[in-house]
Amino acid sequence: MSKNLLVVEDSKPIASVIKQIAESLKYEVTVATSLAEVEQILQGDQQFFAATIDYSLPDADDGEAIQCVLSHGIPGVVLTGKMDEPTRQKILAQPVIDYIPKENSQAFLYLKRILHWQLTNSQNGILVVDDSASARNHIVELLKRRNFSVYVADNGKSALELLKQQKNIKLIITDLEMPTMDGIELTNEVRKIYNRDQLAIIGISGASNGIHSARFIKNGADDFLRKPFCPEEFYCRITQNIENLSNIEQIQKAANTDYLTDLPNRRSFFQAGEQHIAKYRDKQVPYALAVLDIDFFKKVNDTYGHEAGDHILKVMALYLRKHMRGSLMARLGGEEFAMLFPGIDEDQLYNKLDDLRREIAVAQIAYEDNHIPFTISIGVNFNGEGTLAQQLNQADVALYSAKENGRNQVAIVGGEE
Template sequence: MSKKLLVIEDSKPIARIIETIAQSLNFDVTLATSLESVKKIVEEDNSFFVATVDYGLPDAENGEAIPYVISKGIPSIVLTGMMDDETRQEILSQPVIDYIPKENSQAFLYLKRILEYQLTNSIYGILVVDDSLSTRNYIVELLKRRNFTVYTATQGKEALEVLAENSDIKLVITDLEMPVMDGITLCNEIRKKYSREQLAIIGISGAINGTHSARFIKNGADDFLRKPFCLEEFYCRITQNIDNLNNIEKIQHAANTDYLTELPNRRAFFTNAEPCVQQYIKDKATYCVAIFDIDFFKKVNDVHGHDAGDHILKVFALYLRKHLGTGLLSRLGGEEFSVVLSGTDKKELYTKLDQFRENVASSAVSYADTEINYSVSIGVVFNSTKTLTQQMIEADAALYFAKENGRNRIAVADKI
């Protein structure tokens, strides 16, 4: 369901730009051109997710619309053509999400980022660790303006407990001087369990000593802020650290995902499947390792073209997810795929693989104006206590046997 955005702007060209930006983010937009029109709109419906508020309106030239909208419980982003320090301080003294000077086109790109953050920030948990109730509450209030999910702790030991209980926490903001466990020790303890790719840490301190920032960074923190901090710098540091984590996640996803089928690639398969196989062996669970190869795939490319071949690979990946999605899947490369799959017994797993093979063989794939029929051969190893690499070699040998003996069949490694 679309979130509702109230755009308060008397300039029609600017209002249109904001509306276009908001609609690109799937906002349901309501426009208002004056404080009077805002009051009429809000009286009927104040269920707005966020508002953009022009500082100077025809009937509210000095920012009177800002406190009114905020008083109605609507989070607000202020846009202003006024750049003096007095106006800036007046705006920032109110609990606004942010303010944006209407200087050039960059202002609207920034607005888009802020609106997008408001939509997505709730998935990120931030843990605030400080023994000062007033400081803790202040930081929590700032974070909630930006729609983050916020957790709190009064000292390091409690913070570790909260962190262990809440997997959505991606950022820890910790004070230096606290009882039981201080911020430096907390950073060290966090880094024993969470890498910089998993979790960011920002150290804060009101102490004058200039070495605290270096101590925090050297002990595992990613950033540092000195209290009292600039509000705008605070938000920039938070955003920067969250963005860094997102960029790392995107890079890791690209490195571990097959671009065509969106299945894990060979690298990810071996990384994830090896500990899974070892756990199955330890638990004496029933499982199998199987390799699939699409029969005569080169012929599909030669006859129907490489685009058709890519389409077949995508459809095959969808079949794998549908029928064998409880296992660890991958595209090993080319027309080869794999799975590590567990079950109640060997017969159940064999039947599952064979039914999958039959479904592929009996389901023609539509491409352009053509129906393409194809089949798959499977090599499988059941309940081996060998390493994953050794099992893959044996499954590959069984696959070769299946291909050499008629294709569209399953070959079991210990029976060839």
């Protein structure tokens, strides 16, 4: 669902650039070129998710538009050509998301980052840990301007309990001096559970002793802020740590996901599959490992082209998601897929896989001007022994049997004799 953005800007070229940036992020944009126009728009029924606000307008040259927009509960990013300290302090004294000097093209790149994170920050939980209610409330208010999901605790032990309950927490901001469990102890305990790829920690302290920043970092924190801190620096450090986690997550996803079908890839399947099988064995849960191959896939590529072949692979992934919910699925490579699923007996397993096979066999997949028929063969290892690789080899033996016996069928090894 798109969000409404109010762009308050009297320069048509700048307004056009901001509009293009916002629309690239799926915002719906409304432009106002004067304070009078802003007031008229805000009197209407339209609700705005955020606003960009030019500091100087033809009928409001001293930041009057900022207060006007903020008074309607709309989070605002201020853009200004003024660089003097009094103007900066005047802007920061108001509950703005941020301010951006109009110095060069970097200003618009920074604005794009802010608008992007304003849309997505609600997915990121931040835990604020401080025994001072006033200090906690100040940090919470700053974070809520940026649309984060915020949780609070007044000591380290309470923070650890919250961390168990709230799985979306990506960042902890913790004070040093606290009763029960201080910030250093909390950092140490958190790092026993979460590594730096999973969760970031920022230590804060009002103590003048410079050693505390080093203590925090050496005990597993990612960053440090000294009280009282500047809101600009606070936001920069928060954004940097959240972006780092996001970048790591994207890299890990790229490393573990098949680029074409968006299913897990072979590497990911082996890593997760070994863990799943160990759990099934410990709990004595029946499970099956299946290998699926598209019959005569080379003929599809030769007849209809490789792009058509890619389309068939994507469609195959959709069929797997439809029929094999609850299973671990992957594209092993080429036209070969794998599935690992628990809690099913041999008859149920056969029926489930044969339903998938039959539905595909009668389908004619539309691609451009063609309707492409294809079939699949499936080999299954039921309650296998040995490593995942060894069990896959056994499933491949069953798959070879299905191919040899005419394709378009399911063959099972293992299970009840």
